[in-house]
Amino acid sequence: MKTVHNSLAVLAGVVLLIGGAAAQKLQMNGAGATFPYPIYSKWFSEYNKQHPDVQINYQPIGSGGGVQQVSKQTVFFGASDMPMNAEQLQAAPGKILHLPTVLGAVVPVYNIPNVTTELKFSGPLLADIFLGKITKWNDAGIAKLNPGVTLPASDITVVHRADGSGTTYIWVDYLAKVSPEWKTKVGVNASVNWPTGVGGRGNEGVASTVKQTPGALGYVELIYALQTKQPYGSVQNMAGEFSKASVESVTAAAAAAAKQMPPDFRVSITNAPGNGVYPISSFTWILLYENAKDKAQARAMVDFMKWALTDGQKFAPDLGYAPLPADVIKLEMAALAKVKTS
């Protein structure tokens, strides 16, 4: 009995010691969008290399999850591609700031055996496919925009998100702007009542499902299509051009909004007017309490954000994201000053 006592005491001591040693490191938790996950993952890793005592653990559970968990305060910060609405902001126990980090694009990614050329899509066409009105790849609507491409007579398998997603929000926000039927029938939110298709979890799940399902069509953030080497289509913008997602076309989409940025940074830039614009672009935001209880974490977060808005932006183009416009960064630095760090 006594040896059991002794060994338990030793074990408890060891656990406390390890715990104590680990306590020197500042561990912070955030969760949310999968849209910016590749670049956040890179950022937190780089930041940790420069500040080894700060570990920022980010979990990609979807924008809906980010909003939920930050509102319930089970994580210190959230991340979302869909701005919180008035109700959600009201329900949170404190004022939450939206801090844009990068610009990204949502692209239509597909898997058609023997078709490797880039397909052209228009907004209404995509809406009809996702409404379930167009079900075969060789439909007249698709063929008209893509003369010279032999499209098979097989079924289109629509792949969408199974979880609450900001990427979904960006996608359906665009579809609602170009298709009145989509707007009334399905609507715009992080999670919608999909008329057709299979669900994947996270951007990763959708990319994965499209990759493994011949005939599939899904929507993912650009980097996921690039990293999984899957073909993605160009989309017709408001000016009538067929635009492919790129750093330039996404930056162009934000140009107009950057000049008229609202103070809370909540703005949609889908279907933006102008030339060279990629129509399914968006900001993505970090959700942070203005007056959090844990001031040490707040300090670390503000310091990280300042790094992300300056040095961090360098990593964006390599990963397919567009850096923030200079005007936006200036406004945001001022907003960061308002976060209470003591």
Place this chain on the structure above:
Amino acid sequence: MKSTTTLRRKLLSSAFVGFCGFAVLIALIPLAFVLFFVITQGIRAVNVDFFTHMPTPVGEPGGGMANAIVGTLIVSGLAALMAVPIGVISGMYMSEYAGTRFASLVRFAADTLNGVPSIVIGVFAYAVAVLPFKQFSALAGGFALGVMMIPIIARTTEELLLLVPGSMREGALALGATRARAVFGVVLPAALPGIVTGIVLALARIAGETAPLLFTSFNNRFFTTKLTQPISTLTVQVFTYATGPYDDWHRQAWAGALVLVMIVLVCSLLARLATRRLERMHARG
């Protein structure tokens, strides 16, 4: 007339016997399939990095699951810490007071808890161990897995304690020992090897659970031993990687699956050997 019906009956019997043997083969085929894939894909994927490195940033190949392996050990350890005392002692009660109505209630509760889907336990643990503390943590994960372990250990303990010959208990009591002394000093030690085997098997089982950890211990990209922080575990990591689009993630998922299957295999074999030795000991004694 009679010989044809006899012939028919004999044929039917042979067909039936054949079917049963066939059923065994059919069941073994997926087992062979699964093990084949896990072993071949896993061996190709496993390297030293897997056991020593943390995950790399998304999309960059390489890295490993070192933090996840440690995390699984920690969370399973916490679960055992919680479940072993409660399970063993409840099992003790059920065996000592087997006839009473309360013991039947406890047994019913244990069997019921055994049948509760692990995802439901996860939802329960989220409400009880995460929300009130506003924190995902290794402790919450340990709690969820512990709740699952308790009924397994309780029933195993009960069965093994009942197997101990009554003569041993009566002998102790006859010598003037209290109930407690008799049980802790004589009956329990006799059943201990079996109970330990049961605990090992229960550990192997919960180490492979994913669902209850999704909303309790969550996940952590970094290496941590802090119990009040989210922690990475092998099962959740395999799930994340398997449902992802990167080939390198898939490779690592197979490696993780191989580690999980090895854990299960080793524990099952050890349990088998231990039971065989126990039976031989009992036969001799």
Place this chain on the structure above:
Amino acid sequence: MRRKELGFQMGTGVLGLVLVAIVFAIGAVLAKQSMLSIEKFGLSFWRTEVWDPVSGEFGALPFIWGTLYSSILALLISTPIALGIAVFISELCPARLRQPLVFLTELLAAIPSIVYGLWGIFVLVPAVRALEISLPDALRQLPFFSGPPLGLGMLSAALILAIMVIPFSSSVAREVLKSVPAAQREAAYALGATRFEAIRAALFFARTGIIGAIMLGFGRALGETMAVTMVIGNNPRVSLSLFAPQYTMAAVLANEFTEAADDLYLAALTEIGLVLFIITLIVNSLSRLLIWSMSRTATQVPEPVEPAVDAA
């Protein structure tokens, strides 16, 4: 001495009470967390097919359907095989093979669900997709085979559930068969029965217990999460088609729980958890009742009576 005895009883009984309390706590906590949804939707929650987080309309019918359909299919596939294995191991098997076979079935049961899911995504689903594609067009007209051949869907889910349930049902069935008194089989053989007929007699005798064993497997299938969510397609739609991607209660909880963005959504999901809890509770309790009542009948079989000496 008396007090020490009472102390021991209380001491150990308290932890037994903890066990009982946990079960009640689960039910209570789930009920409390789903109150918002129960009050808003009432009984129509179980009948509504719509799952629309946008408009705040939640109905659990697609998930209940998916769970029941996949589990019943799994049961249809696994029951003959599980019984065949149980019979083989307990009645027909040469003694030397028994231990290894039991070990192998236990191994099948011990493989973690996530590993089955991983194997499911990369091996089973493509195989099922190939199978679906090769189906003759005539059969495609049937509602069971309608829709595009994705691989992901009800068929893959049913197959993987069947594989996971087989070792479970068969080991319980084996236990049940073991408790059939030897007198039953011996009587059958004495009357000149073939192997099949004697076993059939034993199975008939044990029928309540066997049904209980199958129901336990059913209960297991109802709650299975990881393997199912990785192969079923995650689409909340009621459909008869084996090809159609559908959704189960356990799968929707795994996918959407951490992401429910408002309290009503979370309450609706928790209510699904409550429904799952209640259904598995009923199925498992019923099956244990059946098994228990069968073992009682077995021990109550009267000993064979000495025939009275013939007077003549």
